[in-house]
Amino acid sequence: MNNKNDEFKPNVIEPIEGQMRYDELLIPQKEEEKVDKIEKVEGQMDIWSVQPQQKEVKVEEKKTKLALEKEGDNSNGSSGNGGNIYGGDGVLFKPLEEVLHDSMIPYTEHVVMDRALPRVEDGLKPVQRRILYSMLELGLSPDKPYRKSARIVGDCMGKYHPHGDSSVYDAMVRMSQNFILRAPLVDGHGNFGSIDGDSAAAMRYTEARMTPLAMELLRDLEKDTVRWGLNFDDTLKEPDVLPGRFPNLLVNGASGIAVGVATNIPPHNLGEVIDGVVAYIDNPKITLDKMMKIIKGPDFPTGGEVIFGDGLRSAYETGKGKIVLRAKVGIEQNGDKQSLVITELPYQVNKALLLQKIAELKEKNKDKLSVISEIRDESDRNGMRAVIRLKKEADAKKILGLLYQSTNLQVSYAINMVAIAGGKPKLMNLMDIISYYTAFQRDVVVRRTKYDLNVAKERAHIVEGLLIAIKNIDAVIKIIKTSANVSEAKTKLRAKFNLSEKQAQAILDMRLARLVNLEVNKLTEELAGLKAKIKEFEAILASQKLQLEVVKKEILDIKKRFNTPRRSVEAGSDEINLTKIEEIEETKDYLVALSAGKTIKKVNMKNYAKSQKTLSDSSTLFDIHTTLLGVKPTDTVLIFTDRGNCLKTTVDKIPECKWREKGTTLKQLDKSIDIMETPVAVLKVEGEGEILFFTEAGMVKRSEEKELVISKSFYQVVKLGEKDKLISVEHSIKGKTILILSKLGNCVNFEKSEIPVQGRVSGGVKGINLDDKDSVVFAGQNLTEDLFIIANNGFVKRLNAMQIPMSARYRKGVKYINFDKNGKFVSYVGTKEKVVVDQGLKFVVLEKKKFKISNDRLACGQEEIKKKFLGVYDLVD
Template sequence: MAEQKTPSIIAKTMEDVMHESMMPYSEFVILDRALPRVEDGLKPVQRRILYSMSELGITPDKPYRKSARIVGDCMGKFHPHGDSSIYGAMVRMAQPFSMGACLVDGHGNFGSVDGDSPAAMRYTEARLTPLALELLRDIDKNTVKWSCNFDDTLMEPDMLPGRFPNLLVNGASGIAVGLSTNIPPHNLMESIDGVIAYIDNPRIKLSDMMKIIKGPDFPTGGFVIGGEELVKAYETGKGKVIMRAKLHIENGDNDKKLIVIDELPYQVNKAQLLESILKAREEKKGVLTGITEITDESDRGGMRAVIKVKRDNDPKPIIDALMKYTNLSTSFAINMVAIADGKPQQMGLLDIIAYYVNYQREVVLRRTRYELDAAKEREHILEGLVIAVRNIDEVIKIIKASASTSEARENLRKRFDLSERQAQAILDLRLARLTHLEVYKLEKELADVRALITRLTAIVASRKLQMDLVKAELAQIRKAYRENRKSVMLKATADYVVPSEDDEKPVEDYIIAVNANNNIKRMFVKNFTMATKDFTENSSRNEICSAIVKANSLERVYCFTNLGNCYKLDSESIPEGKWREKGVPLKKVVPEALDGERIVFMQTVADNLPKGNLLFYTRAGMVKRSEWKEYGVVKSAFAAIKLKEGDEVIAIEHERKNCTLMFVTKSGMCLNADMSDIPVQGRIAAGVKGIQLSDGDDCLFIGQINGDGEVVLVSDRGYSKRVLVSQIDVMARYRKGVKIVDFNKKDNGTSLAFVSYVTEPYKIVLVFEDDYLSSYSTEALSIENRTHSGRPIIKGRARIKEGLIYNDKVTN
């Protein structure tokens, strides 16, 4: 009989079993599943999804790809933990109501704030967002550490380069074994500003940092009440903030009040919230019985949930009760735990930023070393190629005399003392590279590579240069992906106020400006007066304004355009901006505006229209005089002048007394016309002819003058002058006029690029064809007679495209 084996029994204490089984499991869950890394702010599954999408080439400039393909590729290569967990993580990265800044651009049903589930992965598509590429940027330049994947067949990054502080921007939440994390999202611009401030001053105090990073910025908006609890959370890594919905009170039908929900606290399900409000009303919880109806009016334009209140009920106590019984007010428990130095750590705000800054310096250093090695290798090859092309006849002779490629390579090495790589590069050289132009290009490339090596060597050797590079690249990301805060920070619950239509609104004073990019912007008067309004070499067209008016929140702005239309805008409907910001196009404020339509004149109007007449001037030399009362039209958009096809309004003015009308054309003709015979016409009249134009000529300037001052002229060839208006006699309207400038006959095709009228000095900005901007005072231009061709204003630049008046004065 075969010997029967006795079953083996392993005797172990529970303490050993727990240590050998539970500890490895918990370590795996903590490090490889539930917690993000401080460097890139990503959990392993998120990092693997983004890297898989990058490997598949699903970048923002490529078409969407099926989500199932992305999930399958990620699961098969890097994350063998089930498709549902991968797809769930990918869906969250595509939800704008979950992420501070989405990393996946989803196409299809990716769920909703009402708690609707996303469609199955076979129905949806996705690709990377531009911001996700900033997390992956330079990953191919040895910037991060790599490890084998689960079956040792591929390499995967331990972390991504993470060129912006993603842990702060998108936050994180996760539950591990014995540990959890709950990091709120923050504003991208504030987070980058905070990192830059830390680089500038590593000893910055938390109180100073919180002036920059004011608090969490949730993608769903609402109000965040921080106070001492937020300070504690940022100091220790643990604390809480209160989140409240953004509400306002409207007047409904039959004197009823409407409580309107505009924004919700983060991660609150809208459908469940409205259901809980209905349930609280049915349970007759105090004043909530005053609610008559709840409707969800949300659409593509945004969230709008309406709670209708009985006629005689005050909505304020109802709102207080809703805050108490429903998720219109909820809390966010901050617990900032992330993996740093290979282990989970609870960190304050400054700790997170410190780890991130050190990591970014390491990324820049590793990238610079990689680029330096590549540059040195290229320099080595180029040195060999330059030797070859300088001795090309001898090189060809050696190659022809050699019996084989290997013999040719050895002969070249011996003759010119080359390395094997250099000799091979010479053998691979195409005959087309032997032209004089190509030889020059090789020598220039060698000089450029040596300059690059010098710069990269300096960066490797200097911690300061490394930090400067981190700052500069962060600033570029901030500029490219700037987005204002969505959540409003409050210090205490007493600061939370629900506005009502019945509240008396404070009257705010604004400055409204139209800049040289034809964009419109609104700013507070105090910000306008504080702004540095002076042209410097760093100034842009955003700061060169053609019209600046003052308006209060009760006034409307009449905007007259080059296409002859007038749009009446409420001052507060114009998006707020800063002096140096670009503003928004007219079409964004007025959807019915036509393509290419721009504002040429603005006037603020309160209750009554201004007195007097308006003068309209067109490029074809037409002039129209109309009374202001003609424009008291009820419509918010209407025609202000009738224009012929191809014509446009170039300027509009208030009529002044004792003036004549100056016309200056592109070809240099000038007419100082008497205005007495210009009739007063109706709103949609076309006006009368002001100057007789030659074929192909246009009016560049039309404006009222009073006999004093000078006409400023700049040609597209860069010649400038001022002409005293007293030298130009007054004539009848609709004449050809006289020459105001005599162009140099050598410069065929010369024309005027800029004309204006000056009585007190101001700055003009010239725009060259290469978009270079240069400013000059009108006083710097010499006074000449009419026939003079002008004096050169600048030499050696491209032709002048246009001239602009640098205006920082409010016109009314």
């Protein structure tokens, strides 16, 4: 490479209105100008304005005295040392402001200029630039085999970057990670880390080479397109910047913290940025608003959603602003349950740590986040997929809003566009960066064109000499044959044909094969081509407009070859409201109960657990609960009445009460219900299956649940006969038979398949053949082994239901109790372990397990209740 250290001096070209030459942009600011736009950490000094204070700092008298006593009055410790004082043992005492200026300021400048901040021209930090240049020297182009990372790191560190090997390797790893760089510059082979925070394998295991796009940063480097400098030990040359044929600073962004200066430039879409540069070339006075229609905002490698707000406009206008990054989360429906599915994350968010944080948040707020049932990472080679499964009562949007608020599913991104420009760190807006880059690319084109022009002229000069020699070949051969040596031949040729030193040497180096006609024609064509190129190059150098056209053409070619679709999208209009944990209601489990007093209660599980269940002398029918149903606030329940109607409602619409309180009547839930209508059963909507209905007249109905859940809130579900009433409703259980017992002691046990499936308004079919004065006291599925039977005269019997023989539907059945001995009729038949007998003045609780079962399948094992009773009720607690 020629003249790598020669400073480029551009031709005096009339600039296009509104644009500056790259050499003008590089002129440092005057001393009196303040760099007041640099990001400064609070409490730190401005490194560009600090000057040594010219005031004396007194040294402790004791140290001064010791120094003078030891060294004498004319020692090194007083005058002649710039105020420095040497103490005992050769310790140098120096004013602090001098130490800061002599040590801290150079160090600070080194960190800022040669470590932490990128150059505006190629968008690279020094270590990144040196890695790429080292890979170029090693020949690691995309079409060459991978080379061990340790070799690359060693070359870079030994030749150009005298720092730790881990820092060089870490920088190279980041340049290969497609979740860090929008357009990776290193093609890594092996384990180069993951978005879960996994470290890359040791450099002795991994291999690397450059990506095709990285070659565009280095293209034409050999053509003296940039300035060169010496390496750290002045033994090798390295480029100050790379040609950077695409705007890497905007495409891949940058982040770094120096001393008192920081930068955080977001990545952008390659195609959009190139279109922005082209628009600036076409119209240097383009407004920011028009530019933002072309460059729509940052485009992060991890995708996700972006909430731009006013922060993006501020960042592009002033260089500083704040935007909000949000994960891409979909809500999937799985039956009656929902799941939050994360497919894209905010930039630089660790997926494993994010899921761990969500799990910790759930653990810390168990009561409020118990609706999160599972957190799974289902990511694979096809892409990211993290699933948060929710229970069916969960409000998916509200939970998502909480996760946005409390975890890194949503983060703020502070934009601070600081880069090295004109030899100093500068806070730059979007138009500044594009302007600098365009001016730099024009300078690259000028320098390359000058290089190509010189090469073309030199070659044309040689070809012209060869053609002169071929035309006068006989004379040339004669001169050569008659010359005593090469030097004499060269001198004679130059004198004879007016040739230059190079032309004469080329003639002497020419092979005889070049004398054939074909070769002569090739040389003639080559010279014509060279002259055309020389004319083209000279035209480019004479016109700034042509220079910019070359930049435009070449950068559009890069877009055509390397552009990719945008990954980050602006957050849609269906905005999820942020939710604080305090705003999430505690997930409550409830019990819905029916009382013997014909009221409905909704009781919090916690209240139920703490409540007194034992009946006392002050207890009422409202304290006796015949049905308990566990529910969630969002569940839908069906409350069936004795008149064959159904009230459909959600649990949250039922008033909450305490266990010992009266509860709510049907009339209070729906004013259209008759005050005399009472509830007989409450079921939770399951979404599938069948429901069985039983009436006092022995009718049985079987219907699908979906036929019974309609849009109305109160409607008929069973058509009842005159004086008939509904006494029981159950969800159908597969494999169970139907058992019906009458008050006169008859029972039947038949298969459920004998009951046809009917619609909502039908009345069912007869299940048992009753006498005129008989009625059903128990009907349901045969779910238990024992039945608890109480006659109206106070006798009690425990009957094994498995002993009741099977029969067909609509039969009188068999006798299960003998009324000649035991009383007139049966008052109660139930399956609960406990029943309550209302004896008027008090309630008596009977436990089924205390009564024996007779060996005779229909025999009686009775115990007498001492007093008459008013009613018998199931007791569930």
